[in-house]
Amino acid sequence: MTLPADTIEASFRGRLGEFSLEIDLSIPAAGVTVLFGPSGCGKTTLLRCLAGLERLPGRLIVGGEVWQDASHFLAPHRRPIGFVFQEASLLAHLSVRRNLLFGRHRIKAAAPIGFDQIVTLLSLEPLLDRGVGKLSGGERQRVAIGRALLAQPRLLLMDEPLASLDGQRKSEVLPYLEALHEELAIPVIYVTHDGVEAARLGDRMIPMRDGRAGHAVDLCAGLATASQELLAQRLAERGAEGLVAELQAAGADQLLAGLAVAALQAGLPPVGKA
Amino acid sequence: MLDILWLTVKLAGVTTAVLLVLATPLSWWLARSRSWWKEIVGALVALPIVLPPTVLGFYLLIALGPHSPLMAPLQAVGVRTLAFTFEGLVIGSVVYSLPFAVQPIRNAFQAIGERPFEVAATLRASPLDAFFSVALPLARPGFIVAAILVFAHTIGEFGVVLMLGGGIPGETDVLSIEIYRLVEALEWDKAHQLAGLLLIFAFAVMLSLLLIERRTGRLRT
Numbered sequence: 001m002t003l004p005a006d007t008i009e010a011s012f013r014g015r016l017g018e019f020s021l022e023i024d025l026s027i028p029a030a031g032v033t034v035l036f037g038p039s040g041c042g043k044t045t046l047l048r049c050l051a052g053l054e055r056l057p058g059r060l061i062v063g064g065e066v067w068q069d070a071s072h073f074l075a076p077h078r079r080p081i082g083f084v085f086q087e088a089s090l091l092a093h094l095s096v097r098r099n100l101l102f103g104r105h106r107i108k109a110a111a112p113i114g115f116d117q118i119v120t121l122l123s124l125e126p127l128l129d130r131g132v133g134k135l136s137g138g139e140r141q142r143v144a145i146g147r148a149l150l151a152q153p154r155l156l157l158m159d160e161p162l163a164s165l166d167g168q169r170k171s172e173v174l175p176y177l178e179a180l181h182e183e184l185a186i187p188v189i190y191v192t193h194d195g196v197e198a199a200r201l202g203d204r205m206i207p208m209r210d211g212r213a214g215h216a217v218d219l220c221a222g223l224a225t226a227s228q229e230l231l232a233q234r235l236a237e238r239g240a241e242g243l244v245a246e247l248q249a250a251g252a253d254q255l256l257a258g259l260a261v262a263a264l265q266a267g268l269p270p271v272g273k274a
Numbered sequence: 275m276l277d278i279l280w281l282t283v284k285l286a287g288v289t290t291a292v293l294l295v296l297a298t299p300l301s302w303w304l305a306r307s308r309s310w311w312k313e314i315v316g317a318l319v320a321l322p323i324v325l326p327p328t329v330l331g332f333y334l335l336i337a338l339g340p341h342s343p344l345m346a347p348l349q350a351v352g353v354r355t356l357a358f359t360f361e362g363l364v365i366g367s368v369v370y371s372l373p374f375a376v377q378p379i380r381n382a383f384q385a386i387g388e389r390p391f392e393v394a395a396t397l398r399a400s401p402l403d404a405f406f407s408v409a410l411p412l413a414r415p416g417f418i419v420a421a422i423l424v425f426a427h428t429i430g431e432f433g434v435v436l437m438l439g440g441g442i443p444g445e446t447d448v449l450s451i452e453i454y455r456l457v458e459a460l461e462w463d464k465a466h467q468l469a470g471l472l473l474i475f476a477f478a479v480m481l482s483l484l485l486i487e488r489r490t491g492r493l494r495t
Contacts, residue, residue, distance in 0.1 A: 053392050076395040077403075083396035089389050093411040102407075103397030151397050 006030065008155070008187075012049050012058035021045055021056060021211040029063055029155065029187040031203035033216070036192060042211040043191045044086075047157050050189065051083050052076035062155060082148030082186075084158040088140035090132040096143050097128045103151025111152050113184065118146045121183060122176050138169035142176060149184070156188045162197060177201055275464075282448040285360070286428040289367040293424050294417065296368065297375035302409070304376065305383035320373045327370065331437025334366045338438070358440045363448075366438045367428045374423040382416020383409060415490040419483060426479040429472070 008027040014020065021042045027033050035043040048054040052067070053076055060068040067074045082103075090099050100118070104111060119125055122142045127135060135143065141161055148156060161177075162170045174197070181188070181201065192198055198205055199219060207214040304316055322330055337344050338356040345355065356362035386409060394404035410417075432450040439446030441455065449468055456465040 051396060053395070075400075076392075077398050077400050081396060083392075085389070085393070087389075089393050091390060091393065091408060091412075093408075093414075102394075102399070106398035106403070147397065 006063065008050075008063070008189075009059070009061040010046075010050060012046070012056045012060075014056035014058070016045060016054060016056065019045065019211065021049070023049075023058070023211075023213050025206065025213055027189070027206070027216070028204075030185075032181055032188040032190055032201050034190045034192060034198045034202035034205040034219075035208055035213075036195075036198050036202075036205050037208035039193055041208045043193075043208045044159050045211075046208070046213070047159050047189060047191050050155075051081055051157055052079055053083075080152070080154040082151050082153030082156045084141075084144050084148050084156070084161045086160045086163050088137075088144040088164075090135075090140055090143055090147075092132060094132070095128070096124065096130050096132060096135070099132060099143055100124070100128075100147050100150055103147060107152050109152070111150075113149055113152055115150065118149055121179060122146045136169070137165050138172040141165060141169075141173055145173075145176070145180070149180075149186070153186060156186050158188060158190045160191050160193070162194070163192070174200065277444060278447055278449060278452050281360075281444065281446075282429060282450075285363055285367060285448060286425045288364050289371060289428045290421050290425045292364065292368050293371060293375040294421060297372065297379055297420065301376050301379035302383055302405070305380045319376050322370050323373050327431065327433025328437055330370060331366065331434040334362075334369065334434065334438050338362050338365065357438060358442055358446060360445055363435060363439050363446050366434045367431060370431055370434045371424045371427045374427050375420045378416045378419040378423065379413065380416075382413035382419075385416075386412045415486060418486060422479055422483055422486075426476065429475065 006029050008029050009025070010027070011024045013022050019040075019042065023042075023046055035046060037043050045054060045056075049056050049058070050060065052074060055068075055073060058068060059070075060066075062079075066072060067079060090096075091102065094102065100115070104115070119128070122145060124142060124146055127139055127143065132140065132143070141164075145158075145161065162173055165173065178201065190197075190201060202219045205217045205219055207217070300315075300319070304312055304319075335357050336342060339345070340349075340355040340357075345353070348356070356365065390408050390412060391401075391404050394408045395401075399407060429448075430450060432454070435441075435446065435448055435451060436454075439448070439451070441447045441451040449472065453465050453468045453472075456462075456468070
């Protein structure tokens with residue numbers, strides 16, 4: 001049993017337009033938790049509810065602090081989070097350096113994550129004095145990640161940060177995300193519909209479908225290099241035998257993507273039961 | 275002649291300064307509010323575009339005159355009327371040019387969209403902080419266009435100034451009124467000079483507006 005101080009307890013119920021969300025989650029506030037599912041399943045909405053950018057009826061307790069309950073809603077700018085949007089969304093009137101420092105300048109407490117550290121980690125040195133209009137897609141997203149980290153988040157929320165990048169740019173940014181994971185001990189909630197990203201970055205995965213979240217699935221460390229037999233075994237344990245047979249016939253890349261899909265199917269409660 | 279020119283520029287300058295301050299919160303509200311009745315306020319603000327200036331000038335003359343209930347608080351401190359005064363002209367010009375300030379600033383605020391404010395919020399900026407550190411700088415082209423439009427529109431106003439100001443030398447006698455008077459007095463040479471001056475000014479204004487539009491359009495793409 002995890003101590004409440006180390007968990008994120010989230011429950012939301014409600015409608016936003018045509019869409020309805022019904023979430024009850026307890027996530028360990030450590031490592032990378034991947035919210036995984038097809039587009040339109042509510043994972044971005046859930047992430048925005050965690051940030052306070054959307055407001056649905058519910059309860060949110062992060063590390064023992066109440067961020068939202070029936071009588072209380074902590075405004076997004078008072079939540080110690082970092083948020084990386086799908087599009088880099090850099091502030092067009094500021095240089096790269098001033099984008100990076102936007103959040104940091106507004107922190108009054110100590111700042112354990114240093115400017116130089118982030119600039120080195122994300123290789124931002126040559127970009128610092130440029131305007132944001134003169135960056136490539138991958139560079140923009142790296143600046144956005146650095147900017148979120150320099151706001152000294154206790155929780156980093158990432159909404160498909162690689163989805164707007166093409167294959168080459170994606171593989172340019174992915175190593176930085178892995179380095180981040182190794183160097184900084186900030187819990188991350190990472191939204192994606194890409195099985196390869198989920199497998200490479202995630203410590204655990206929460207499958208989502210139709211506005212509901214399934215049980216968390218542990219993704220063993222070094223999943224990307226694990227043997228097919230091990231993966232197949234893990235899938236079989238979760239009752240996805242049919243898929244395993246198909247996946248064993250396929251290549252490794254497909255296996256990784258398939259694992260995510262299988263976990264999605266195995267982890268979800270049967271539809272119509274609730 | 276120089277005092278007329280100075281008075282005209284002073285009126286336009288003061289009007290522009292007052293309007294930039296007044297129109298900013300109003301435009302912000304019109305751009306961001308979701309209430310349906312904001313369009314009623316929007317229509318009231320836009321009214322001077324279609325209202326004959328003489329109608330506006332007539333109502334302003336009554337509202338700022340000695341028998342107006344609006345003037346009661348000012349009469350308590352010894353100001354009997356604002357009609358036929360420079361201050362009255364500033365108020366009239368502010369009302370008359372209000373839509374030319376609100377429209378470009380409102381559009382500029384709307385063009386920013388929701389995302390930069392979400393970014394600012396997740397980076398610890400309060401809504402007020404984000405207004406100054408994100409909204410105002412991103413809407414800068416709108417403010418420049420508003421300032422140019424208001425300044426030029428105030429230089430060019432005639433009907434309101436005539437009704438409300440009466441063309442008192444040194445107090446309310448501005449360029450457009452002077453040209454009218456010169457033509458009445460058959461002083462064609464002087465009228466030519468002033469009219470030519472305003473023509474060149476108007477052309478410079480339109481050219482600068484188009485150049486700004488071209489530049490901000492290029493920045494967006």
